[in-house]
Every structure is written in structure tokens, then in C-alpha cells.
Amino acid sequence: MESEAIEIRGHIIDSLILPRVLDEIVEAGADYRMARFEVGKSHDDPSFARIEITAERDVLDRLLGRLADLGAELPDAGDARLVAADRDGVFPDGFYSTTNLPTQVRVGGEWIWVDNPEMDCGIAVSDARARTVPMIEIRTGDAVVCGYEGVKVHPLERPRAGSGQTFSFMSSEVSSEKPQGLMVRRIAETMRSVKDEGKKILWVLGPAVVHTGSADAFCALIRAGWVDVVFAGNAIATHDSEAAIFGTSLGVSLDQGIPTEHGHEHHIRAINALRRAGSFEEAVATGLLTNGVMYHLVTHGVDYVLGGSVRDDGPMPGVITDVLETQREMRKRVPGLGMAVMVSTMLHSIATGNILPASVPIVCVDINPAAVTKLVDRGSIQSVGMVTDVGLFLRQLADSLEAS
């Protein structure tokens, strides 16, 4: 049995950090002693705890790593241990697996920040810089952090009521039985403040935006400048083009709501027409597309990534068919993001959630509560799920932002 002391400080009681730390210790079967404990006298004062933990060495090591993830400092931590990768695309055994929280590693006695927090990656160190690296991108010889020592994770503090955190009210339970009109207004406010800070808004879109006849509302948001980056798949590009060329989505007339003759062929004919054009840019230039989401992305210079999937027809021109290449293109767009709005797509939303740092708030909107729950559970403390109709949501949001 060995002992180690950890220290935690900050709003550790009402941010639930202390209870979680004690919980981990107890769950691990370790003993602890509160060596020192100072509670903030008023609610703005930080608190401080020094806890001595006793357990078998291996239990202790795993436990310390877990506590570091919760923000505990190991008082006598040394430098992070670096091990050179011995082959491409494979981490050394015992690599430190990242969270999506702000993280520091100690290198040469200095705590340096890790660039681009992203979960389930490794940390590579070179030239006194640390960066997250996806497994597939690691190269033989890269110095990779191993073990939990010399790594410090900074949990996001829970937003306080009244602290101007417009999202705090929503961050609880995912339910359709909420005042949706109010939520839309709060999301609009958050979008305004993100843009005021000069940051970008990312939209992740599924084809229901087109099927529900709400592409118009989304186009209004593009025109009014609320869309900086779009991640989507082949399906929305397809049905949006189908709508632009044939006036249908999945063969259903968007004006009449009824299936049209041969409508089930429209999407495949739209793909063929776009492949013939060669690109969405060319299709706009030649007048094949004169409205819709893709037309607006092109004409308003919105940066977009179309990622392919195995269920795709076609695919449309510009769709990236290699999923690793799609991930690379998505990662390039993360810096500068201030917010992500995910609408009616599980696949691309999860993919995006995987690469976003916890500091980027997520709004996830879907009529399927299971989809929303799944996404919000993965997300940051600032994530908000909204179970609602996508079409009516986009319309109300456009109204709230006076975009329409």
C-alpha cells in the first residue's frame, strides 16, 4: 500500500468536483484522509482541499490518472513521460488518451497547453509544443505522452444562473415538453453573441431540412450571415438539388405535399445532372441550380465539407468518399468556431462531436429524443438538446434573427 496526496482548488463543492473526486477514490477501493480543507467563506471564494490517498500501487496509478482528468493536481508531478511511436498509425502502449477539455502537459518542468483539444486522441510533443494527434495520423518517431503523470485537465465550471450564460437553463433534461419558443430565442441570443465575439457558427445538417420544406428558412439564415461553415453528407446535397431541379424531395412535391410521377427517380436524375455539371460551383454558374441550400452555400461563399457514407447514391460531385479524408477536412475547420448547431443528422453530428473541443457549445435539434440524448451526452457542459420539429424550428429561428 502506498500513499499520494492530491490537491484540488476552485469552486470544487458547488461545481461537484470534490464529490466526484471522493467518489472516484471510494469506487476504486482506496482509503483517503482529508489532510486540509478550506471552504470559501462566501460563494465567490474558491475552496481548497488536500487529500491523501492510500491504495495498492497499480490501483493508485490508475486512480491518479482519473483524478487528473477531474482537475486534481498531483502535487509532486514530474514531467509527462514521452515515448516515441514505433510505427505509423499506432500509439505506443500506455499512451495518454485525451478528453476534449483544456489540457496541459509538463515538459521540461513547464506546463504547456495542448493545441486543439479533441477526445480519444494522443498528445504529441515537439519543439516545446503539444498537440492532439488522431491515431491514424501518428508517425514513427513522434514523441507521444504516456501515462497520466504530468498531464493536467481543466474541467469547465458549471455555468451559474444569472451569469449571462444563456444556455444554463436548458442544460438539463432532454424533453419535448419545454417552452420551445423561449429556447429558440435563447439560441438566437447565443448566436448573436458568438458573432459579436468574431467567432464562426458551424451547422451540421441532415436531409430532413429539405424533406420538411424548410430549406427556405435555412437559406434565409445563410443570406443574413448566420452560417459560416457547413458539414453535411451526400443526402442533403442530393435532395436539395432534387428540390431545386424538380421541386420535389424524395419524390414528394414540396408545393403540394403529394408524390409526383416518377418522383422516386428524381434524386438519381439530380445526381446525374450534377455529376454531368462537374461541381456545384459549375452547376450554379451554368444555371442548373438557381435556388436551395447548395446554391446559397456557393453564392454566399460558405465553407462546406460534404462527407460520403456507404449508403450514398451517386455520389454528388465534391463529396469526399474517404472517411479519413473527410475527418481531416472537418478538423481543419474547428479553429475559430464559437458554436455548432446540429440539425437532424446522427452520423455527421456524432462525427463532429468527436472532434470539437468541449469549449464550443453545441445545440442539437432533432425530433427524435434518442438522437438528441445521444449527442448531448457526448457533448460539453454547455450543450443543449432540443426535441422539436426541424422545419418549424428553422423558421422560428430565422424569425428570431430577423433573417427572413
Added chain:
Amino acid sequence: MESEAIEIRGHIIDSLILPRVLDEIVEAGADYRMARFEVGKSHDDPSFARIEITAERDVLDRLLGRLADLGAELPDAGDARLVAADRDGVFPDGFYSTTNLPTQVRVGGEWIWVDNPEMDCGIAVSDARARTVPMIEIRTGDAVVCGYEGVKVHPLERPRAGSGQTFSFMSSEVSSEKPQGLMVRRIAETMRSVKDEGKKILWVLGPAVVHTGSADAFCALIRAGWVDVVFAGNAIATHDSEAAIFGTSLGVSLDQGIPTEHGHEHHIRAINALRRAGSFEEAVATGLLTNGVMYHLVTHGVDYVLGGSVRDDGPMPGVITDVLETQREMRKRVPGLGMAVMVSTMLHSIATGNILPASVPIVCVDINPAAVTKLVDRGSIQSVGMVTDVGLFLRQLADSLEAS
């Protein structure tokens, strides 16, 4: 083995009546011969078929009953067989169990229409009149139709495209991936035509109307005259009163979207306050209620039935605690209805669906596709399900009807 001949006429091919008839015959293991078959030469002409069916007597009898339900005429049908009920609340054995379709019975050689078509009832005949009677209401000595002979059911014909049936486009699959804005406009059109015909619009409401913060939109519909009758439960009366008195629903502030202090007690305090007032009418008179759904029902003279359920707190004054009494009060409001809109309640919607004739179109709106499917499956051929956000739906509907 015996044989009987049946005749069917009308748009029996494209209304799928003929295929269904043949289907039933084959499924029953009977043989058939097309004795005569005349197809309408153009699509407005009715068709005619005379089919001879051969099977064992008991199979034949059951089959004929089933075919009568599909609209087939038994050419040599005699009068309906009447049997006197031998005790209160119990039908004679072999009673004819009704559909919700227009039905005739033959009495004294005359085909007379049955009043108030309602499914799962019996038919009582007296003074040359026939009416549906729920089992619980039958009285000893009532003459009840037994067997299938002398009963003729008139299936509703499937609406034709372009025939002014605004609903036809929607009557297919229940899905959230539909152009919802368009559907809202169609529902608004249907409501207009129902009122133009001088008929009433029934609303069946669940408490999500209040939780989602959309009571305002519904109140606008009341003020503009689009609400004639309301069926609801204790819950909406409770949370609407909670909202009116405390500004919360289930303790969540409708302005701020956050739980309020002691908010979980608000609904029970609202019930207590209303019970003290004695009635909703009195609560409006004394100024306890000055807004909300119940306030508007009272001040605009909307006819409402509040039916209790076993999960109720309180209950609120005016809530009928005996479920049979509630059914009686609901049945009284059926004549004159031109449409029913069911919003976010399984319990009361199913109860309403049980008593409505098939000729009253139903619009069922819920964010849960299972709820919509269940209700639309029970409903008439003119029923429409819409999987969407209730709050945003009501708001858009009010806009479409220029009620807000």
C-alpha cells in the same frame, strides 16, 4: 357446402373494395365465381360485380358479415334479427358489433339509417328508428340487432386527388420528414371549410400545450373562434392554472425556462386555489384567473369536458371523476362536429376516436410518432397524422388562420 351471391357497386376497383372483398373470400377458404362484372368505362363510371361464394354454412355466415362491413350487399337479405336484451348493461349473445361507418339496418322491409355511428356498440331499434348504444347503456328489453343479416355498411370512398379533398395528400405514411409548413396550411384550409359549412371544431388537448409555452397560440385560436368544443383532462386544467397563477408549468418558469423555487409545489397549490374558488367560472369571476386556456374557455363560452384519470392530483373543480359519466358527456357533443384536432394526448384522443363517426376527419398532432400512428390507425380514411412540435405547430396554425 352452400352458396350465396353478393353484389358490390361503385368505384370498387380503385377504392380497393373489390380486391378486399376477394381477399376476404380467399382468406376464409371459400370459393368464388364472378357471375357478372362490369367495369366503368371511364373513371367516373361506377363498376359492378356479382360474386357467387361457396363454403360451409358457418364459414359462409361469418364471411357474409365481414363482406357486409366492406359494403357488399347480400341480394336476398331479410330483415335484421332483433333480440331483446335480458339484463341491463349486457347485449344478447350474437349482437351485431358496430363499425364507425354509416350503417343501415333493414326493419320491416325498410332500410333505415342508424343514428350516431360509433364503433364497438350495439344497435337498438325502436319506433322505426335505429341508434348505436354502448354496452353499458343497454337496458333490459331493448331490441338489439343480432347477426349480420339485414345490416349494410357504407364504406367511405377514398378521396380523389384534385377533388378538393385538402387532406388527401397527407393520408399516407406518418412521418416527421414531411413539408410541415404545407401541412399546417392545409389544416387551416380544412378548418375554414368546416366552419363555412356551419360545423363545429373539436379540440382534444394534453398538457404539453402548456409545458411547451404554446397556450398563447391556442388562446389566440379561441379568441378568433376556431375552438368550439374542448375535451381534456385534469392535467391541462392544472398546469394552465399553475401558469396563470405562478407563471410556471411543472414548476418551470415559462418566461425563463428554469425551474423556480418550490416550483414543484405550484401545481398542487393551483389545484387547492381552484378548489377553494369552487369552479373555473368562479375563479374567472373573482380574478384568480386572468389569462390562459381555462380563462379563455370560460370567457369565450367554449363548451368543454374535463375527464378525470387515475393519475390525477386534486382533482380540479369540474373534473368528472367517473369515466362512464365522462364518456356520456363526450358523446353528447358529437353531433354537429365537422372536425377533430387532437394535440399531445393519447388518453383523451383514443377516448375521442372511440366515439367519433368515421365521417368526422381527425387531425392528430404529436411529437411522438408512436402516438400519431396509433391514433391514425384507428381513425377514419380522412385522418391525418402529423409528427411535429406541438408548440411550434399551434403557433404556425394561428399564423395561418390570422388568429394571432
Added chain:
Amino acid sequence: MESEAIEIRGHIIDSLILPRVLDEIVEAGADYRMARFEVGKSHDDPSFARIEITAERDVLDRLLGRLADLGAELPDAGDARLVAADRDGVFPDGFYSTTNLPTQVRVGGEWIWVDNPEMDCGIAVSDARARTVPMIEIRTGDAVVCGYEGVKVHPLERPRAGSGQTFSFMSSEVSSEKPQGLMVRRIAETMRSVKDEGKKILWVLGPAVVHTGSADAFCALIRAGWVDVVFAGNAIATHDSEAAIFGTSLGVSLDQGIPTEHGHEHHIRAINALRRAGSFEEAVATGLLTNGVMYHLVTHGVDYVLGGSVRDDGPMPGVITDVLETQREMRKRVPGLGMAVMVSTMLHSIATGNILPASVPIVCVDINPAAVTKLVDRGSIQSVGMVTDVGLFLRQLADSLEAS
């Protein structure tokens, strides 16, 4: 501005009681000072905190009530304030609204336990005894506790891992993506220990038990003694009788899985047959029912309550049509319960959840995650939700309990 001191003790850090208390204070806009704070040195030691709170008098009063609900002691609490009800069925203004947690009230300087904890009730005191009273049952002159003073609520402590709490592992997220086989075995273990303690198991049943063809498995559980009390509605009694008499459920053959001729009439004919028999007991005696759930309830002397609802056909004999009367009958069965298993019914499960004390663990099983979430959220800390197929669940449970 005034100040009051509160004290909390126990496992207040890792049971999250302290953070919640501080949270409430901060949310209320009050100031606080940690007057004394002693953390348990090891994880079995209780901790202690004395907190001085400062706020406006009215804020302070509301806050103290809320903190009392969390288990805080107001050091200088006086007796509970008793006010006589001034009319039947209405509480005095300012009545204390109960939780479902163990609760004490101070009467004549003594802390006495409140009988039958039940949420959303009042507390009536007479003859040095305190009991919860539903609003509808209060009578003029009853002495009712008002305000929060002199009331102490005892939160259930969070179960610890390894403490023999077989349920602790499951009490987190509701999801279908869990090792269901394992959950079934844990539920079986819990049922065994409940019976070992001499307590009763309550089942709350919806008709899906019959529709899914799993009545057999449930009957095996009855025969093996795992069913003490059943709460259900008209629907299961109807479809179970339909299955017993006609071999169908909702007209679908349970042997063949296909709709049967005239099958849609079977349920109403089954109701008529039972009404003619007069009671389920009589139907068993005369041989009308020779198998199924109702047959087993009758022949094994299981205590059951059938509560009516507005959507009922019939109703079946024995179904209580007044919902308040149903609640009374259900409440009578609460004492002695050790566990409640709720299967595929929202209506009766919520009604049951409303009247159960938090100390009775609930297992809620439904294939609809929304239903499970709704029920588990209302339930005690020991509640478990399981999103799974009801039929396959009952079969596996019967296997686990060697009932089949």
C-alpha cells in the same frame, strides 16, 4: 436582511447534499458563510457543516423550507404550525406540500414520523400522530401543517457500490444499449430479497403483456408466487379474456400471428361475456375462463385493482369507474410493499408512482424510452428503468426465477 443558521450532517459531500444546499442558497440570491465545517477523515465518517445564511426575510423563509427538504436542520426550529381546514377537500392556504421521502414533523416539542409518505399531499395531525392526506380527503376541522417550519425530510442516501445494492449499477441513464440479460438477473435477485424480507411485490400491467403473447410467462410468475398485488386497467382484463375465450389479442391470433375473421369484435364480445357472467370470479367458477392472467389472479388469490379510464370499452365487471375510488383502493395496498414492477403502461404506472413512498424501489419496463424516462424521473433514487421488449423480458425473468 436577516440571517439564520442551518446544520447538515452525514455523507453530505459524496451524497451531493452539501453541493445541492449551497446551490439552492446561491440560486436564491442569498449570501452564506461556512461557520463550521468538518469533513469525515475517512469515507465512512460523517461530515458536518453549519452554514449561516443571509437574505431578505421572505427569501430566507422560502429558502429554509427548500433546504429542509434537502435534509438541513434549522437549529432553532419550533413546532410545526397547524391550521384547521375550513372546508372539505381544500387545504388551508400555505399548507405544507409533501415529498415522498421519510418525513418528521415537530408537534409539542417532539419530532414524530409522518405515516405513509406520499408526494403532493398535506400532513394532518391528530392525537400525536401525523399522516399524509390527499387533498380530496381532507375534512373541515382537520389540523393541517402549514409552512416549512417544524418539518424535517430525510433524503435517501445514494447507494454505494459494493454495498449489496443490486440496483445501484443500473440507476443511471435509461437506454436500450445495456446488458439486458444482466439486468434481468439483478431484478430477479432483488425480487428474491424482497420476498425474503417478507414484503410484497406489486405489478402494474398494461395490455402489451397480452398483445406480445407473454401472458404465459406472467402466469408462471403468479403460479410461482412472485405476484402479490396487481394494479391494471380495463384493457388488460379485456384482451386477456379475449385471448382466453377466442385465442386472439386485438383480433390477432396469438398462435398464428395473423388477424382472424371478425377478430376486431372479439374484445367487445369478451367484455359482453364477462359482464353476463357478472364477475371474473364467477367466470372462473363457471368455466368461461380457464386460463390467462385474470384466471390466475383469481385462482391464486392475488389481490388486484382494476381502474377504469375514459377510453375503456365496456367496462369489464369489477373495473372501478370512479378514479378517486380507484386511488383509494390503490393506497390501501401500499403498506407492506417491498417493490413495484411496472410493465408497459404509462397511465397506471404514473398513478402508482404518485402514491408510492420513495423507499419502495421501482422497476419500470417499457419498449418506449420516453415512457421509461418519464417514470424513472418521478421515482425514488432506487428506481430502475429498462428499455426492452416486454414479452422477452417476462420470459427471461420467469427463467431467472425458475418460475417456468
Added chain:
Amino acid sequence: MESEAIEIRGHIIDSLILPRVLDEIVEAGADYRMARFEVGKSHDDPSFARIEITAERDVLDRLLGRLADLGAELPDAGDARLVAADRDGVFPDGFYSTTNLPTQVRVGGEWIWVDNPEMDCGIAVSDARARTVPMIEIRTGDAVVCGYEGVKVHPLERPRAGSGQTFSFMSSEVSSEKPQGLMVRRIAETMRSVKDEGKKILWVLGPAVVHTGSADAFCALIRAGWVDVVFAGNAIATHDSEAAIFGTSLGVSLDQGIPTEHGHEHHIRAINALRRAGSFEEAVATGLLTNGVMYHLVTHGVDYVLGGSVRDDGPMPGVITDVLETQREMRKRVPGLGMAVMVSTMLHSIATGNILPASVPIVCVDINPAAVTKLVDRGSIQSVGMVTDVGLFLRQLADSLEAS
């Protein structure tokens, strides 16, 4: 206005082909005249109809194409029109877009069958053979069928009750309220008959198979020879390896049901370990994997395709990262399939549904009704959806097949 005559023959009334044909004509706004109509005298006799249709030329042309899809013969049809593709990966304008039904094209006066029916493809003709070609695979100069003339589609006839079609009973509504035990037995029977015919069974698997702790049941099916081909993604390979190496799935212990320490890292460590091994085959050879789904696939020589998606971590070795390449590998496995069972995966199930001919029956099992409905709607007339718990389903199926 011009006129054309079509002929349809077979069980055109009770297979609903005639009503659908008339429907299409009426919907298109065309007129028709029944030139000849012969109804089969008994239910085994085919019927025959010759219908003259009158409309504007362009309406008529589109309509005829649609009717051909329904099985109508254009009596005076000439050869199919062949147009050479003018660039790679793009069909000529006006290409015939395929269904997944058995199809013939007329070439040189002969009706030849199209190889590999697959929906949303083109038909290329060369050397008196016709085959479906996905858009991406078409090459400059390929002769592609354009227009609807000279193409004949053969609808599958609706299975008759009692005709030995074990699936017919289930092919109706998707619902969890069905006798699931019965459905499992029917699926087992179908699997037996598929194997008896010497055909292969394809499984399409999502990771819930592992999360629900039911990998054991699936492995038993592999061992007993019920699994010939598997289509899956990175996720199941990941969590299955995680389970094999760490005993967890998504970090949750499959034995205890509780999250394990650092469990959230297990999946990424499992991927790293497998990438280090280089392949699943090597991981089995070296003893890294000694149980689980992947181990069984390797050791029992089951043919599998792992298709990557944008949300993947890693990916695992052997996962195809280009989605078009994945589609190619999947298509190669279609010939010889007698049945497809899709379990808990939308992405790969839709991808598989896209490439299967309608003649391969599909069983789709998911606890989410929306997923099942979506898949069954796309599928053949023989498709069956089952809303149930995947884990309990696999266990019961293994029992029914005596695999466990």
C-alpha cells in the same frame, strides 16, 4: 391527345395491380377505357385487362413508363433505346432508372433478363446481356438503356395465406405489440428453409449487439452455421474487441453492468492494440483475441465486410475507409444470398437495402420503431420488421435454432 393501349394479366385484382394502374392513370389526369376485361372465374385463374389510355403525348409517355414499372405491357413496345455514355461516371440524359424488381429489356426483338436487380442504377447492355450498373461505375461508351420503352418489370406477387409463406403474417404494420416469441420462431423457420435451399444468410450488425451483452448469442449462431456473410462497421469491431480484451463495452462492464475505471479509454486502446496486431486474423493468431464476434468470424471463416464511416475512431485494421470501395465489396456478396437479417444499425442496413434485389427477404430488428419502419418501407414485399430488444431477440433466436 393521343392514345395507347396497355395490357395487364395475372392476379391483378387481389394483388392490387389493377387498382394501382387505374390510380396512376387517373392521377396523371389521363382518360381511360376498359377495352377488354376478363376476371378469373376462380381465385387461381389469372385475370386480364386491356386498357386504352388517352392523354397528351408527354403525359402519356411518362405514364407508360410508370405503368411498365407496375408490370403493364405496352403491347406494341419496340426495343429498348440504347445510348452510349459520353463520360465516365455519368449516365446519358433520360437513362432508365432501375427498381430492385426482376426486370427484362428488349434487345434485338428479344426480352432478356437484367442481371443483379438493384434500385437506382442504370442498365448497360453488351453482348446480348443486360446488367445493372451503379452510376459511379459507368464508363464512356457503355450502352445504357434510356426511356421506358422496351423495359418490363415483374412485380413480386403478394404472398397468399397458407401458401407456405412463413412471413406473410408479419408483413403488415410495424409494432412492438406483437407476439414476439411467435415471430422469432417464424424467422427461425425461414432461416432453416433458406439454408435448405443452399442459399446464404447475410447479417448486417450494429454495435448494440455488443452493448446489450448479446454477442454470446450471436457467436452461438456463427458456431452453428447460421451466419454466412456479415456487413458491419468500425463500431462493432471496436466494441467487440474492447469486450474481448477488457470485458467492457463503451467502458461498461458486461459482467457487472457498471462503468469501469478509465473504461471510456478502453475502446481506443482496443483499436490501438488491433492496429498494432495489423489485422483481426493476426490478432486471433497471436492470442490477443480469444472470444467475441470478430474472433468467431475469423475462426469460422465467415466472409465479412467492415465499412468505415466519418464518425469512426481509429479505424480498426481491415475497415474500408472509401465508401465506394465498401459498396463494391458489398455488391460482390449479393449473389447467392437467400435472406438478410439487419440488427440495430441504420447506416449499414440502408446501404444493404440499397443494393439487394427485392427477391431477397429482409428481417429488420431494432428497438427503435422509426428505424424499423424506415428500413421495411424501402424493402421488398417480403420484408419483416420487428421492434424488439436486440439482445433478448438474439438469445431467443439462438434457442429456437438450438444453436446455444
